[in-house]
Amino acid sequence: MIEAQAQGSEYIDEACLLVGKFLYNFSIMEKGVDAAIYKLFDLQPEYAPIISLNMDFARKVNILQNASVMRIFDQNETERQKFDKLTSQMFGINQPFRARIAHAPFEPDGKDAVIFAGTKTKNGKQVAGLRITRQTFNDLFGEMRQIVAEMRDVLAKIRPLSAVDxxxxxxxxxxxxxxxxxxxxxxxxxxxxxxxxxxxxxxxxxxxxxxxxxxxxxxxxxxxxxxxxxxxxxxxxxxxxxxxxxxxxxxxxxxxxxxxxxxxxxxxxxxxxxxxxxxxxxxxxxxxxxx
The missing domain is CATH 1.20.120 (Four Helix Bundle (Hemerythrin (Met), subunit A))
Structure with a gap:
């Protein structure tokens, strides 16, 4: 039903543009997380994707979060708290937004919103659909760009595990x-x-x-x-x-x-x-x- 409605909607192009722009910005943010993982474990570029392609986004962020807690990063307490806030932002974007946008069918709701279909969990629980407005999309784009900028600073503070004192x-x-x-x-x-x-x-x-x-x-x-x-x-x-x-x-x-x-x-x-x-x-x- 949602496919039929989407194909006939005059706003489907706008909806696809918002969804595509979200996934593009998310991929850039995840690329920054991957770079931090590679540096932390001192992975060679040709072998690094073996790790990143077989690990979901939340697990990657968890690794960086734990490394920060264990003082692997060259951070003072204020910087560590700032990084904790940054990882919380990433988790908040990943779930529910990225999880739903990447996997659920969607249709435009007028020209200023997109509706993503509900789904069922593995245990059969019904999850309600999600409506995301154009303004929320724009806020998410800005938040992800800000995270990418801050991750550049984080990357400079990471010490490979092999170099830990x-x-x-x-x-x-x-x-x-x-x-x-x-x-x-x-x-x-x-x-x-x-x-x-x-x-x-x-x-x-x-x-x-x-x-x-x-x-x-x-x-x-x-x-x-x-x-x-x-x-x-x-x-x-x-x-x-x-x-x-x-x-x-x-x-x-x-x-x-x-x-x-x-x-x-x-x-x-x-x-x-x-x-x-x-x-x-x-x-x-x-x-x-x-x-």
Whole structure:
């Protein structure tokens, strides 16, 4: 039905122009995301499409988002927050707009809007149709052009993973300084979460809220600070001749229970990160000024 109506509409050319212009701008934006992925993984141009052509847009953006969280980019906190906003914009354009525009039949709704047909999800749920006005299209075009411009700045700040700092090259004093900086961040992280927790909140639903907050706290720890902590801990253990942890496997021997937040990502107990920070500092003090 929609095909028959579209073929007979006097505004079909205008509708096709808007749809084509959207897909063109989206492809330029995705090309910028691809370039960032290629640089991050130091991919050779002839092999890079093996990755980009077999990965959907949202997964690509997720990779860049995680790299930013793990401080792979040369960003300060303000720039990182700006990039988080940029990725949120990309997700917002991808879904629902790109997903519907790229895959659904459409027809003009007069000269100033396009209607995209509804569809069904894999589980059979009906998704309503989507009407996009000419003004919304123009807003999306401008937003995508702005994202493309900002992605050029992001590209300049990306360090290939192969070039990420190797802590094995640090002097003992530099390693101790890195551990001291991390320990401070760990304590700040724990204090921040303690301040947000309301122990007197006994209203209905407090258990669910507390569980959600605990889950988010652990996820933030694992993405923001744990990777660096594991790297520094393993380097200290290597220099001290101690077994190292790999792939999140904890080594159960005293006094390393204090380091379980680093080895396992678990934040059990009253002050797990304060205790882990103290143990990291103790190990740093044990290092000799020889390598």
């Amino acid at each position: 190797d802590v094995s090259s640090l002097s003992v004093s530099e390693l101790r300084s890195s551990v001291s900086d991390l320990a401070g961040k760990m304590r700040e992280f724990e204090e921040k979460w303690r301040a947000e927790r309301n122990v007197d909140d006994w209203e209905e639903g407090w258990q669910a809220r507390s569980l959600a907050q605990s889950t988010r706290r652990q996820a933030d720890w694992r993405s923001e600070l744990q990777p660096q902590a594991v790297m520094l801990l393993n380097e200290m253990r290597r220099r001290l001749g101690q077994p190292q942890s790999h792939e999140g496997e904890a080594i159960y021997r005293m006094p390393d229970f204090a380091l379980m937040p680093i080895e396992q990502g678990s934040l059990a107990g009253a002050n797990p990160l304060h205790e882990a920070a103290m143990e990291m500092e103790r190990l740093a003090r044990s290092l000799l000024e020889v390598r």
